[in-house]
Amino acid sequence: MAMPRTIAIDGPAGAGKSTIGALVAERLGYLYLDTGAMYRAVALAAQRKTIDPDDAARLAALAGSVRITIGPPTTQDGRAYTVLLDGSDVTWEIRSAEIDRIVSQVARVSGVRDAMVAQQRALARKGRVVMVGRDIGTVVLPNAEKKIFLTASAGERARRREEELASRGERRPRQDLLNEILRRDRLDTEREVSPLKAADDAVVVQTDGLSVKEALERVLGAISPRS
Numbered sequence: 001m002a003m004p005r006t007i008a009i010d011g012p013a014g015a016g017k018s019t020i021g022a023l024v025a026e027r028l029g030y031l032y033l034d035t036g037a038m039y040r041a042v043a044l045a046a047q048r049k050t051i052d053p054d055d056a057a058r059l060a061a062l063a064g065s066v067r068i069t070i071g072p073p074t075t076q077d078g079r080a081y082t083v084l085l086d087g088s089d090v091t092w093e094i095r096s097a098e099i100d101r102i103v104s105q106v107a108r109v110s111g112v113r114d115a116m117v118a119q120q121r122a123l124a125r126k127g128r129v130v131m132v133g134r135d136i137g138t139v140v141l142p143n144a145e146k147k148i149f150l151t152a153s154a155g156e157r158a159r160r161r162e163e164e165l166a167s168r169g170e171r172r173p174r175q176d177l178l179n180e181i182l183r184r185d186r187l188d189t190e191r192e193v194s195p196l197k198a199a200d201d202a203v204v205v206q207t208d209g210l211s212v213k214e215a216l217e218r219v220l221g222a223i224s225p226r227s
């Protein structure tokens, strides 16, 4: 059976999309694009310019003017990719608690989404890509040849986020992380434009209790069923 050329992986915050997406891409030798990093970079640009996360008009103008580039890691410091915002490295800065707090407000602005989605589609046209986000299978690439919806309970996702931060030497109380995840889930699923939901033709992979390796095997199994 031929490998799908475009693979869409969607799911809520902390479900493991970024980790699994990167590993799937590496295994298949495909390009990996974490679209969440693009929305985070716009949120960072807005924060730097002190634009209110509810000012849709200024956010849309900003998204149309900033240059966001995501490419292979430029340093071996544990990053899966390097994110440049107008040429400067913001790979770690976009992961701050402050960006966690505002990113979903920024991402619900349709003008922001239009600008990002256009870039995402342009990249997918080249083929052999694993694209990760919230709306990839539903809106960005509705014709993706394989769609995965990766999910886990909110408690499990908060636990993983705590571990991920701890591995970078950061500590935040689990309860705060859980509240943040629930708030972001609500904003992402209830927004009018491109809400987070599984595409009708997505394979849902529940990852509670699975190790990264086990989740990866399930996703790879769904992508390339043994015939």
Ligand code: CDP
Residues within 6 Å of the ligand: 012, 013, 014, 015, 018, 035, 036, 037, 039, 040, 103, 104, 105, 107, 108, 132, 133, 134, 135, 136, 184, 188
């Ligand atoms: O890594 P984590 O799952 O916490 O979030 P992310 O994938 O970096 O995405 C950050 C935020 O960007 C999400 O909470 C969404 O609000 C937004 N996002 C989106 O709206 N559409 C996408 N395709 C990807 C992210």
